[in-house]
Amino acid sequence: MAHLHPFTQHILQWYSVHARSLPWRQTRNPYAIWLSEIILQQTRVSQGEAYWHRFMAQYPTVEHLASASEDQVLLLWQGLGYYSRARNLHAAAKEIAKQGSFPSSFAELKKLKGVGDYTAAAIASIAFNEDVASVDGNVYRVLARYFDVHTPINSTDGKKQFALLAQQMLPKGKAGLFNQALMDFGSMVCTPSSPQCLQCPVQASCQGFHEKNVDVLPVKLKKTTIKTRFLCFLYLRYNGKVAIKKREKGDIWQGLYQFVDAHHLFSADNTQALSPETISKHFPTACVVVQNIKHLLTHRVLYGTLYVAECNEKPLLPEGYLWVNEDKLSAYAFPKLLLTMLEHLHKKA
Ligand code: SF4
Secondary structure: OOOOOHHHHHHHHHHHHHOOOOHHHHOOOHHHHHHHHHHHOOOOHHHHHHHHHHHHHHOOOHHHHHOOOHHHHHHHHOOOOOOHHHHHHHHHHHHHHHHOOOOOOHHHHOOOOOOOHHHHHHHHHHHHOOOOOOOOHHHHHHHHHHOOOOOOOOOHHHHHHHHHHHHHHOOOOOHHHHHHHHHHHHHHOOOOOOOOHHHOOOHHHOHHHHOOOHHHOOOOOOOOOOEEEEEEEEEEEEOOEEEEEEOOOOOOOOOOEEOEEHHHHOOOOOOOOOOHHHHHHHOOOOEEEEEEEEEEEOOEEEEEEEEEEEOOOOOOOOOOEEEEEHHHHHHOOOOHHHHHHHHHHHHHO
């Protein structure tokens, strides 16, 4: 390893002792690796591992995944959040099955739906040993601190600068190993808060540490404004059935199911909470199940409220609602917020 940068040497040495043992690291199967990368995009390893096993058991190959329906895929994904990942995964599986073989280069992988630079580089390097650096949040943080770089990581210049730096550190022929080593190092040693600098194997040459800049790195440009939105759902029971609807394109949770959307039903502004009077005016038997549960999405804060109402007559609802047996609800994929509401409803029953 004499020709390697000292940083690279130390990281590889550290990894040879401390690598996390993860099931997708026991294989070079690109499908299994791709699945793990998509799941881990916005999910912690501890939660994602069970989902990975579930998907591999139900859909052991990309062809199996391609032949599933979107509803089935979303149901298996239920609880992981960021459902566009599941929809893109499914669309990409169909595309791969149509092509007849798994794309085997960074450039080809990037054409898949839901696969950006980072994911394409991770799959290309781990499954196909291509010399490309995968730069995720962990890598930005480690490189910014180690080289004491203050360019914002989410600026155009920053992205270029860090991509170049990561590529320069890459050991040729061992890209997959190094990319995984940096990810583990970033999540186990050079962590976002309270990094383990005193036990760190690269501390002696870490410029950020010596300049006392660890706490201010990496630099990030301010986030976009967060919007607040109120969601009020009605769990309408009629004759043992409940009204649900598949959410449409152009909004959060596309393809998942919801109960009756009260804001939509009453043409109300969803930047404000609906008053109990508005609900009881239309559904006098309605009782509140849970009120203003806070749920965070990337650029939104949601406040969810659920009412339950017994209806003696079938309510007139806008187009698109289905009446399903209450005991069949588990066959439909709901967003996490609605599942939490359902738990409250079951506790009250
Ligand atoms: Fe990160 Fe601290 Fe190690 Fe520098 S010394 S790489 S800041 S853990």
